[in-house]
Amino acid sequence: MTALLFLLPLLFHQLPDAVCTVTTIGDQTVLEGQSVTVPCHYTPQYSLNVKYWCQGTMREFCSSLARTDNPESAPLAKGKVTIVDDPSQNIFSVTMRDLKESDTGWYWCAVEVGGMWNVDSTASIYITVIHGMTVVNSMVTGQEGGSVSVQCQYSEKHRESEKRWCRSGYISSCKTTDSNGTFSSRSLLISDDRESIITITMMNLEMRDAGWYLCGSGQQQVSVHVLVTPRPTTTPSITTEHPSVLKSEDSKSRAFWHPALMVCGALLLLLTAVLVPWRIREKCKREPEKRAVDATKAKPMVCLIWKHIIGIESWRTRQITQKIGGMVDIPCHYDMKYRQHNKYWCYDARGAFNYCKILAYGNTTRERVTVIDSPAQSLFTVTMSDLQSGDTGMYWCVVEIGGHLEPDDKEQFYITVKSDPDLSVMHSSVSGHEGGMVSVNCLYSSNYQKKKKQWCRSKDWSCYTVGRTKTSQNSSVQISEAGTGSFSVNISELKKSDAGWYWCKTETLQIPVHLFVSDAIPVSTSVTRETDKYLMTTIYSTVTTPKNTNDTNKSKREQDNRHRKMLDWLLLAAILGLLLILLSFVACILKKKHKDNKMETRERSSNSAVQKTPAENIITYCTVTNIKPQSAPTQQNTVTYSCLATANKNTTLSQAYEDVIYHSEVKESHHIKHN
Template sequence: MHFYSLLSSLILSVLLLYISDSESLKTLKNLAVKHGGSISIPCVYDEKYKSNRKYWCRGYYWSLCKIVANTNTSGRTSVTDHPTQNMFTVELKSLQDSDSGYYWCAVEISGGSDDGDYVYLTVSSDPAVLVINSSVSGQEGGRVSVQCLCSAGYKNKQKKWCRFKDWSCFTVWKTSTSQNSAVLVSDDEKGSVSVEMSGLQKSDAGWYWFSAGDVGVTVHLTVTERPSNSTAVTENKETTAAELNGNTGLIWVLLAVGLGLLLTLATIITWMLRKKCYGNQTETRARVSSTAVHTTITTESPVIYSAVISENKKLSQAVRDDGVIYSSVVAE
């Protein structure tokens, strides 16, 4: 029995040399991604590794893993360091089934053994879990929703929504209203899980993961600033000024149209009055021209007699006793 105990201890020691489970470097242990898709994997490291070179390698054994990409390399696999967040991310693109396997988030240590933590990646056409959108954005004070799907074999597994910043998790139907936003995880028990975060704050931005059982998928959240009141007031003033300018222009157009109508009406009235006046003058001239005046002057007598004869009037004569002839015009 003592022999077997020593053998077990030896085997365990050897395994520890090949498999690292670092506390100074952490990542998820089991991730799933759809065939042909992409995934970003956050690797959180200790403050002491801030200036160390980071890399991503593949292999079952830590001591034998093959380096795939280093910090700031690009291509189908890229490694990007975020020193202010004590984190580096590994982005894998256009993944195929053959890309499934063990990988390592690793930190190079000068003069000593490198540090690393492993993750197993499964690439398939029907992954255990996936999200509709692995990158979401919301405004400060607003809300975001993440739709997660589970395959048939994981519908009854425990669902969790967790964040890398402090490794805190929220389970189904549990709402948290702590310093950060309220989080509600809803499961329809048919393979669809909705994660809703409301009352967003700037501190909520960062990396999260959704998991069903022991398989997870990563999500990145961006929180934008809410417009300040001064900005909103300025925008309202600009809008009001624009509206006033538009109304002023309309008023000038209406005034111009109204003035044009008044001038047109005045012209018409003046023309009608002139026409009427001209017609009266013509009628008067016609009446005068239709009357003929004949004057007979008799020189034999000191009395001068005149007779006015109108074409439209009849002359009636009256003889007085004194022999003088008087005429009177009688209008019909």
């Protein structure tokens, strides 16, 4: 019985919660500086009770921020909290404004029940205030030719920052707001209200505009997917002309010259599509005529484009394997104009450059990474020591360009660290004397036994392949298999210009090797004196350095150059010939069409002038004169018929006599005598 008495207060303690249920929405995440409104629902019997909003981990000890009976009694709210009760709807709402990160925590919607044994009915919600950006709708859809709008919200700390809109994966496509918080172009409008919302409107949508975009400010950005749907299909209107309007001559001429132009154009395109890529391929695959190539000279832009399109010697991502606990040196070449720019080495295990972690800047050492910049050689070198399996991932050599519209210049590497690397070298750095010889052994695993092996120079990507010898390649570089699991590279007649970075390569794997060439050994003369008891002879021996005899190779190179120039001229002549044929076809067609039009005009004018006149349409012109007698006795009457002429009206005459009129006169006289 005593135990039951102790349980009764607990039962009464829970009774209000069972009778008066207060509910609210789920947990909320709000950007710093923005507002949030929370609805709190309650049962009808408590419509007249006091409602309040409090903050705290436990409801029994939470701090009241606003009450419906006395809004001024909550000094902790500092005017940022508003509570409004609507008994007719059985709901009261709480609005919190200008939130800070420190406002993150538990909050309670509460209805004051009253009484010693009654506990207020409450519902909890956790509000998180973050610093960053969010998007109202992460997926929007627009119709081709129309427009679409995206609203991105940002926290208080980003109010004065410039806002940007970028296509994901294309940093150079970023458009940023100006000092007024706007950006405007024919197809894009960005507007920042300088409070918490940036509005992006994409206009004149095209199908290619579909994809992922980034809405960003400072280091914060959110992803938005834009979907573009095609225009609705419409039934095309058909205009019918009367057959008499069509000209049979035009259809005949069109039937003649349309196929001719199509055939000629197809031949020209076919010739261009075959010969031009072939010439570019030959030019880009051609090894340098000298191994000493000036570091400031770069390959033509057309070769770089060709490499990325066709894939000739294209190493978009260099893959390097290294042994656990080992060290790797990586050369990073850059353009001379970037000598004064910052360089750095960064890493991201997922391969996302936008989120890579900078491990070290130029001429600094940070933990196990050292970056040394050599502006005189347009090169900086990255050294990573004590490699571990956790270091596997994507790395970038980066030259910092600056600005949102111009991306940083970078080169990509994927480094795999494991106990047994698939490609390695005996020595990552070798040295020799000018005029001497060096050897490099490249080791590979059994998986690459039948793969192509190469030795390539880093700065110009000129390569030598095992089992392939070209006359254009320098004969002083010899590459061959050195047994199972290795191939060797021998470089003789070393020059100072041979110094630099090279790569052992098999398929996609590569490993860097540095070659250092020192000064030649100076010429010396030694005198040896041999003495015999019967004969004393003085022998002079001289040690000289080997001579370079490359006259034969030079003449071959000159002959190859002449052949290549001849092929270039033949290609140009063929293209010009096809153009002349095409122009001739067009000229003949235009001339024929002009002549046909002239004949047609002449025939129409002749038909309109020539008309047949009936034979009965004859007009007779006549003059009749009566002469009266002069005296009575003379009984004579004279009648004269004259000027009788006939002519046919509208009679068509020949061209030679069309201006001549023929006429005739008939005269007759009668004399009557009286007896």
